[in-house]
Amino acid sequence: xxxxxVSGASTQSLxxxxxxxxxxxxxxxxxxxxxxxxxxxxxxxxxxxxxxxxSASRRTPRNQQRSPGRFYRLAxxxxxxxxxxxxxxxxxxxxxxxxxxxxxxRQTQEFLKLRIPAAAARNADAYExxxxxxxxxxxxxxxxxxxxxxxxxxxxxxxxxxxxxSTRVPHADVNANTLFDAYLRTDLLxxxxxxxxxxxxxxxxxxxxxxxxxxxxxxxxxxxxLDG
Numbered sequence: 001x002x003x004x005x006v007s008g009a010s011t012q013s014l015x016x017x018x019x020x021x022x023x024x025x026x027x028x029x030x031x032x033x034x035x036x037x038x039x040x041x042x043x044x045x046x047x048x049x050x051x052x053x054x055s056a057s058r059r060t061p062r063n064q065q066r067s068p069g070r071f072y073r074l075a076x077x078x079x080x081x082x083x084x085x086x087x088x089x090x091x092x093x094x095x096x097x098x099x100x101x102x103x104x105x106r107q108t109q110e111f112l113k114l115r116i117p118a119a120a121a122r123n124a125d126a127y128e129x130x131x132x133x134x135x136x137x138x139x140x141x142x143x144x145x146x147x148x149x150x151x152x153x154x155x156x157x158x159x160x161x162x163x164x165x166s167t168r169v170p171h172a173d174v175n176a177n178t179l180f181d182a183y184l185r186t187d188l189l190x191x192x193x194x195x196x197x198x199x200x201x202x203x204x205x206x207x208x209x210x211x212x213x214x215x216x217x218x219x220x221x222x223x224x225x226l227d228g
Contacts, residue, residue, distance in 0.1 A: 003160065004192070005087065005126075011046030023085070027051040029059035031071040035078040050079050053130070055091035065097040069119030076123035088120035088152075089128040089164070089194070108134060108144045112151065121152035127159055128194045132166035135182045136174060142185035149189055161189070166196040167215045176218025183223070 005025040006014060014022050024046045028034035034052055037043055043050070052075040054060040054068060064071045072088055079086035092111040095102050102110045108131070111117075121127040129148045135141045149161045163186050167174050183193070197216035 003085075003126075005049055005051075005194075007051065008044075010044040023048045025049040025051060025087070027053055028075075029053055029055065029057070030061060031064055031075045031078075032061070034075050038078045038082050038084065047084070049085035049087060049125075050075075051087040051089055051128075053089035053091065053128075054094065055130075056093040056096045062097065065094055068094055068098075068116055069122075072120045073123055080123075085125045086123070087126040087128060087162075088124035089130055090116050090120045091130045092116075092133065108140075112144075112147050115151065117148045117151040118155035121156045121159055124156060124159060126162060127152040127156070128162040128164050129190070130164045132164050132169055132196070135165060136169065136172045136178055138178075138181040138185050141182045142189075145186045145189055160191055162192050162194050163190040164194045164196070165219075167219075168196060175215045176222060179215060179219040180222045183219075 004019070004022040006019065006022045007025045007027045009019075009022070009024045011024055014020060014024060024044060026037075026043055026047050026049075028037075028050060029052075031052055031054070034050055038050065052072060054064055054071065056065055068090055072090070076086045076088075092108050094116060095107045095110045095114065098114060099110050117127065117129075127149070129145045131141050131144045131148070134144060145163050152159055152161060163182075165179055165182060167179070195216070
């Protein structure tokens with residue numbers, strides 16, 4: 001991607017791994033916590049970008065779940081006042097709070113109908129499509145990414161568009177081929193991907209460490225072969 005964001009990293013840790021040009025980033029699921037840490041100067045040394053990734057979980061307060069547009073605007077304001085890049089990454093799970101009678105199978109459609117991508121992207125520098133729950137169906141994943149990035153781009157012309165991939169999807173078998181198919185069907189729609197895998201910041205499991213096949217490693221090997 002034109003800019004590589006590494007969440008949980010500092011300038012020192014990036015330099016130690018040979019990623020000096022990457023952007024140290026911190027991720028928040030609570031806008032109040034984001035604003036507090038930004039204004040108080042509590043971010044890791046060298047942090048240049050912050051992500052606000054709200055969802056229908058206990059990590060995001062209920063009032064923020066109900067009014068994502070308002071809190072994305074507040075989070076962007078806090079970031080920009082301090083010269084930070086702001087990345088919006090709303091989860092479709094917010095629909096379960098805003099429109100609780102929506103069947104799970106229609107959650108992504110309702111997410112688009114509520115125009116949450118537009119509301120989140122309107123003041124952001126980058127938008128990440130959180131479609132990990134449907135990546136096991138490459139066609140559905142591609143359709144959702146296409147609609148979400150189109151909505152975000154109309155709300156904020158010139159915004160950087162990212163797709164989200166993950167090996168940690170509850171009750172689903174996500175393997176290297178699944179991830180690769182999702183990538184192939186969306187790589188022309190986005191400039192890069194957010195990747196959540198065992199071993200990443202906040203992860204509690206590492207399949208590679210326990211001897212099981214790691215789909216993240218297999219996926220990255222496929223990408224490497226594709227590049228040449």
